[in-house]
Amino acid sequence: MLNHVIDLLADPADLTPLSGADDFSRLVSESGHSFDVAKQGYVTLAAGAGIKHQGDDAAMVAARETFLSQGHFAPFVEAVTDAVHEVFDETLSDEVRTPAILEVGAGTGYYLSHTLDDVEGAVGIGLDTSVPAAKLLAKAHPRIGAVVADVWQRLPIRNNVLNAITVVFAPRNPAEFARVLADDGQVVVLTADPGHLDELRDPLGILSVEDGKVERMIEQAAGYLAPVGDPELIEFPMTLDRDSIAAQVGMSPSARHIDPADLAVRLSALPDTMTVTARAQLTRLAKS
Ligand SMILES: C[S@@+](CC[C@H](N)C(=O)[O-])C[C@H]1O[C@@H](n2cnc3c(N)ncnc32)[C@H](O)[C@@H]1O
Known part of the structure; x- marks a missing residue:
C-alpha cells in the first residue's frame, strides 16, 4: 500500500515530496505534478519521456511466480533477509521504528515480502519497470508500496531516507543508491555466480553466467559505494522436475534467446x- 511509503517517495521530475490525494487514487507533488495510482494499486513515477526499459513481460513474470512459489530458491531468500537483519542490527538506532527498504527489480515481491515479514514494522518500496510485475508487487504484502520506475533514471525517492536497498538478480544504479540511502544504510546485492544452473546449460542451450560479475559490480560502484566485508557464496542443490525447469528458463534472460519450439524439444x-546447482554471491555495500 502506497500510504506506508509515501514519506519516502518524491516527484521524479524535481524530487519534491509526494503526498496522497483523493483517497490515494493519485499522488501529487509539492510542485504540482500528479501521478494516477492504477486500480491494481501501483503507481508509475516517471518524468519527461517516460520509462525506456520495459523489464520482464507477463509470461516471464508468471514463470517467476510459478518457480518461486515452489520454494526452490528458499536459501536465497533466507540469505537476503538475514543480510538485511545484519545491516539493521549493526546500523539502526533504537529510534528507527519503521526501517525503510527499497527493493530494485523486485519482480513478484517474493524477496521483499519475506524480509518485511521478518523485520518488525519495516516498510518497503518494490520498484520495477515491469507493469505485470508491479501488479503482483502491489498485492504481495500490506507494507509494500509498488512503484513502476526505471533504475537507470533518477529514482523517485527522497534523499537519505532508506535504511537498506536490496537487489536480487537485477540492475543497479550506485550513484542513485548513494543519494537515497541514509548515511548508515547499506545495499544488499545477490548476483548469480558462474556455476549457477550449470547442469541445464548444455542440454537447454541457456546463457551462462560470466566470470567476474561481483568484481565488476564493485568496480562500477566505486566512488559511491564500497563493499562491507567479503562477498558470501550461497550454493545449494535443487531437485527440479521438467515443469519447474521450464518455469526457471521462462523467468530468465534465456527466455528471450531460445525459440519456444526448440526449447520444448530440448525439455522433453x-x-x-x-x-x-543454485549458486550466487551476496555482497553488502555501504556509502563510501
Ligand atoms: C531477473 S529479474 C529478478 C526479479 C526479482 N528480484 C527476483 O529475483 O525474483 C530482474 C527484474 O528486474 C526488472 N528490471 C529490468 N530492468 C529494470 C530497470 N531498468 N529498472 C527497474 N527494474 C528493472 C525486471 O522487470 C525484473 O523484474
Whole structure:
C-alpha cells in the first residue's frame, strides 16, 4: 500500500515530496505534478519521456511466480533477509521504528515480502519497470508500496531516507543508491555466480553466467559505494522436475534467446527430475 511509503517517495521530475490525494487514487507533488495510482494499486513515477526499459513481460513474470512459489530458491531468500537483519542490527538506532527498504527489480515481491515479514514494522518500496510485475508487487504484502520506475533514471525517492536497498538478480544504479540511502544504510546485492544452473546449460542451450560479475559490480560502484566485508557464496542443490525447469528458463534472460519450439524439444529430452546447482554471491555495500 502506497500510504506506508509515501514519506519516502518524491516527484521524479524535481524530487519534491509526494503526498496522497483523493483517497490515494493519485499522488501529487509539492510542485504540482500528479501521478494516477492504477486500480491494481501501483503507481508509475516517471518524468519527461517516460520509462525506456520495459523489464520482464507477463509470461516471464508468471514463470517467476510459478518457480518461486515452489520454494526452490528458499536459501536465497533466507540469505537476503538475514543480510538485511545484519545491516539493521549493526546500523539502526533504537529510534528507527519503521526501517525503510527499497527493493530494485523486485519482480513478484517474493524477496521483499519475506524480509518485511521478518523485520518488525519495516516498510518497503518494490520498484520495477515491469507493469505485470508491479501488479503482483502491489498485492504481495500490506507494507509494500509498488512503484513502476526505471533504475537507470533518477529514482523517485527522497534523499537519505532508506535504511537498506536490496537487489536480487537485477540492475543497479550506485550513484542513485548513494543519494537515497541514509548515511548508515547499506545495499544488499545477490548476483548469480558462474556455476549457477550449470547442469541445464548444455542440454537447454541457456546463457551462462560470466566470470567476474561481483568484481565488476564493485568496480562500477566505486566512488559511491564500497563493499562491507567479503562477498558470501550461497550454493545449494535443487531437485527440479521438467515443469519447474521450464518455469526457471521462462523467468530468465534465456527466455528471450531460445525459440519456444526448440526449447520444448530440448525439455522433453530431459530426465523426469534433475539435480541442479543454485549458486550466487551476496555482497553488502555501504556509502563510501
Ligand atoms: C531477473 S529479474 C529478478 C526479479 C526479482 N528480484 C527476483 O529475483 O525474483 C530482474 C527484474 O528486474 C526488472 N528490471 C529490468 N530492468 C529494470 C530497470 N531498468 N529498472 C527497474 N527494474 C528493472 C525486471 O522487470 C525484473 O523484474
